[in-house]
Amino acid sequence: MGSLSRRVPEALKSSKYLSFSQPFYKLSWLSTLLGGNSLYGRLNYHHFGLSQAFSSYSRHDSKENGIDLNQYPPEKIRNFSIIAHVDHGKSTLADRLLELTGTIKKGHGQPQYLDKLQVERERGITVKAQTATMFHKHNIHGADTHEGSSFLLNLVDTPGHVDFSYEVSRSLAACQGALLVVDAAQGVQAQTVANFYLAFESNLTIIPIINKIDQPTADPDRVKAQLKSMFDLDPSDVLLTSAKTGQGLEQVLPAVIQHIPPPPGKSNSPLRMLLLDSYYDEYRGVICHVAVVDGVLRKADKISSAATGQAYEVLDVGIMHPELTPTGVLLTGQVGYVVSGMRSTKEARVGDTLHHSRSTIEPLSGFKPAKHMVFSGLYPADGSDFEALNNAIEKLTCNDASVSIAKESSTALGLGFRCGFLGLLHMDVFHQRLEQEYGAHVISTIPTVPYIFEYSDGSKVQVQNPAALPSNPKKRVTACWEPTVLATIIIPSEYVGSIITLCSERRGQQLEYSFIDSQRVFMKYRLPLREIVVDFYNELKSMTSGYASFDYEDSEYQQSDMVKLDILLNGQPVDAMATIVHNLKAQRVGRELVEKLKKFIDRQMFEITIQAAIGSKVIARETISAMRKNVLAKCYGGDVTRKKKLLEKQKEGKKRMKRVGSVDIPQEAFHELLKVS
Numbered sequence: 001m002g003s004l005s006r007r008v009p010e011a012l013k014s015s016k017y018l019s020f021s022q023p024f025y026k027l028s029w030l031s032t033l034l035g036g037n038s039l040y041g042r043l044n045y046h047h048f049g050l051s052q053a054f055s056s057y058s059r060h061d062s063k064e065n066g067i068d069l070n071q072y073p074p075e076k077i078r079n080f081s082i083i084a085h086v087d088h089g090k091s092t093l094a095d096r097l098l099e100l101t102g103t104i105k106k107g108h109g110q111p112q113y114l115d116k117l118q119v120e121r122e123r124g125i126t127v128k129a130q131t132a133t134m135f136h137k138h139n140i141h142g143a144d145t146h147e148g149s150s151f152l153l154n155l156v157d158t159p160g161h162v163d164f165s166y167e168v169s170r171s172l173a174a175c176q177g178a179l180l181v182v183d184a185a186q187g188v189q190a191q192t193v194a195n196f197y198l199a200f201e202s203n204l205t206i207i208p209i210i211n212k213i214d215q216p217t218a219d220p221d222r223v224k225a226q227l228k229s230m231f232d233l234d235p236s237d238v239l240l241t242s243a244k245t246g247q248g249l250e251q252v253l254p255a256v257i258q259h260i261p262p263p264p265g266k267s268n269s270p271l272r273m274l275l276l277d278s279y280y281d282e283y284r285g286v287i288c289h290v291a292v293v294d295g296v297l298r299k300a301d302k303i304s305s306a307a308t309g310q311a312y313e314v315l316d317v318g319i320m321h322p323e324l325t326p327t328g329v330l331l332t333g334q335v336g337y338v339v340s341g342m343r344s345t346k347e348a349r350v351g352d353t354l355h356h357s358r359s360t361i362e363p364l365s366g367f368k369p370a371k372h373m374v375f376s377g378l379y380p381a382d383g384s385d386f387e388a389l390n391n392a393i394e395k396l397t398c399n400d401a402s403v404s405i406a407k408e409s410s411t412a413l414g415l416g417f418r419c420g421f422l423g424l425l426h427m428d429v430f431h432q433r434l435e436q437e438y439g440a441h442v443i444s445t446i447p448t449v450p451y452i453f454e455y456s457d458g459s460k461v462q463v464q465n466p467a468a469l470p471s472n473p474k475k476r477v478t479a480c481w482e483p484t485v486l487a488t489i490i491i492p493s494e495y496v497g498s499i500i501t502l503c504s505e506r507r508g509q510q511l512e513y514s515f516i517d518s519q520r521v522f523m524k525y526r527l528p529l530r531e532i533v534v535d536f537y538n539e540l541k542s543m544t545s546g547y548a549s550f551d552y553e554d555s556e557y558q559q560s561d562m563v564k565l566d567i568l569l570n571g572q573p574v575d576a577m578a579t580i581v582h583n584l585k586a587q588r589v590g591r592e593l594v595e596k597l598k599k600f601i602d603r604q605m606f607e608i609t610i611q612a613a614i615g616s617k618v619i620a621r622e623t624i625s626a627m628r629k630n631v632l633a634k635c636y637g638g639d640v641t642r643k644k645k646l647l648e649k650q651k652e653g654k655k656r657m658k659r660v661g662s663v664d665i666p667q668e669a670f671h672e673l674l675k676v677s
């Protein structure tokens with residue numbers, strides 16, 4: 001294989017999409033760390049029984065594990081991640097590499113080994129980045145042999161969905177290279193482009209892999225041409241694989257070892273390690289994932305946090321192989337875990353530098369904080385369960401630090417939380433995890449994006465909750481700004497017309513339009529974030545029979561004519577149902593909301609009016625007429641058991657209701673409102 005192409009394509013240099021500050025070939029582990037964002041995966045004990053694995057490992061020392069990390073100085077280490085568009089085969093490829101190196105057993109009966117969360121398995125998507133350490137014998141002449149020297153390879157499987165690109169960028173901070181996996185039939189898609197640039201900006205060496213070549217519709221030559229035209233990647237450098245049949249996989253690890261540079265830290269400098277991620281284990285306390293940038297960390301060392309100055313003793317240290325495996329030491333360039341008696345994940349600040357307490361060091365620059373794109377209120381479905389929900393949220397946020405949480409209260413729903421998410425899928429996944437892992441049942445309010453409102457007194461505030469806006473905004477609000485995104489859309493050319501119509505309906509502005517090849521078009525749009533958070537992707541997919549791909553990055557705020565839309569039940573505004581919409585769309589959204597509510601609220605003993613209003617102006621109205629017969633009227637007096645049963649049933653039904661004023665609203669009504677855009 002020839003040397004990998006590292007030239008910056010001219011067309012890309014001028015792209016508004018990116019700024020290129022450093023030559024592609026100039027790899028710098030440190031500058032990547034300083035400028036990058038990274039998060040290492042977590043091993044979730046709840047799903048994995050790792051606590052047992054951990055305690056049994058803990059009884060052995062590193063020699064019993066048969067692993068002597070002293071054999072792996074930086075030149076014998078490669079840190080790389082696998083990046084790709086969603087479903088192009090990252091996790092399957094990761095599985096095969098773990099099998100190939102004997103890290104997991106072949107046919108371990110658990111597809112997508114690194115997708116540990118139940119939600120990941122059910123949805124078939126990767127949500128959390130995950131790391132695994134592998135050992136691989138390689139002979140410098142290229143052929144893998146048992147006589148070759150042994151390398152330590154850290155592999156990071158990253159999520160492909162746009163909501164989790166923050167995880168990808170944080171993962172890349174601990175890597176010097178990336179395998180860019182592209183489906184041989186689907187070719188380059190929107191997240192291929194986005195992830196390529198993330199890796200490219202982090203100065204990583206990129207190894208292109210065309211996967212799924214076993215498919216009947218595979219067309220590797222077409223995909224090679226796309227990689228050349230989009231990223232200037234040399235077709236002769238592209239590896240062809242099938243993670244399903246195993247074809248071509250033997251070339252992957254030799255390419256990793258030959259082309260990805262070793263981590264560049266200094267072994268004889270004072271210890272500096274970057275805290276990549278942390279999670280809480282009820283038996284061990286906080287487990288931190290770390291990358292040792294300089295120096296050496298040993299069990300029983302005294303270490304300090306550069307952020308808080310707090311000192312700790314290293315109780316345990318090791319690698320993820322793929323489960324927590326004590327080694328007693330972590331050397332320069334190695335990635336592993338540390339247990340140091342931290343009691344809460346709040347002490348373990350992602351992006352912090354840990355160092356020996358006795359030495360003074362220059363801290364590494366941490367990560368940019370996660371940017372919350374979507375906010376929603378979370379309330380216990382049963383009002384009395386606030387404490388239970390509070391506990392569940394506290395525990396889950398220990399394992400998903402990318403959610404922001406603040407307590408809030410609603411007249412309609414009582415005490416709850418205002419949560420900030422990276423996107424709508426992230427919000428959905430968070431709900432699912434709350435339910436599945438902690439048994440918490442929640443009602444969430446219509447998601448909103450963070451607006452900036454200016455009031456007549458000149459003050460500007462960020463509004464994350466529509467209820468915080470006064471109901472007559474025309475009187476007091478003088479201006480509003482909404483967040484926008486730069487969206488990349490890739491579609492087959494026959495769908496261009498309908499997608500342009502969709503984007504203009506969503507108030508989009510076209511910035512770029514070009515052909516990737518004779519069949520596919522690449523478009524760049526500026527779109528208000530509000531217009532894409534609900535249902536945009538689904539619509540895009542259904543309009544293109546599933547062929548569209550979409551990715552976005554956040555961009556600047558733009559001034560917009562936004563208004564608060566109130567929902568009133570029997571004349572009373574329901575704060576949890578308020579939303580902020582564009583003035584031109586208010587009428588349609590108001591109509592849809594009241595129609596949805598009419599469908600989901602059952603008839604009650606009295607008439608219910610449902611109204612949508614902007615300030616004092618009602619823009620949509622529906623009425624639910626009063627119920628004539630009581631459920632018990634159906635009983636023929638004497639049948640006590642039947643009566644009891646019916647009362648029980650009614651009580652059960654009530655549990656799933658929220659009473660707002662005098663009106664009972666089923667939980668489903670709240671869920672349905674989330675789908676109105």
Ligand SMILES: Nc1nc2c(ncn2[C@@H]2O[C@H](COP(=O)(O)OP(=O)(O)OP(=O)(O)O)[C@@H](O)[C@H]2O)c(=O)[nH]1
Binds near residue numbers: 089091127243
């Ligand atoms: N035919 C064929 N199918 C494959 C191959 N590799 C993966 N798949 C299938 O493609 C689907 C997606 O694979 P994953 O490995 O979950 O993809 P991913 O990129 O990790 O997906 P996300 O984590 O959701 O981004 C699964 O059904 C795999 O079985 C391959 O080489 N050939």
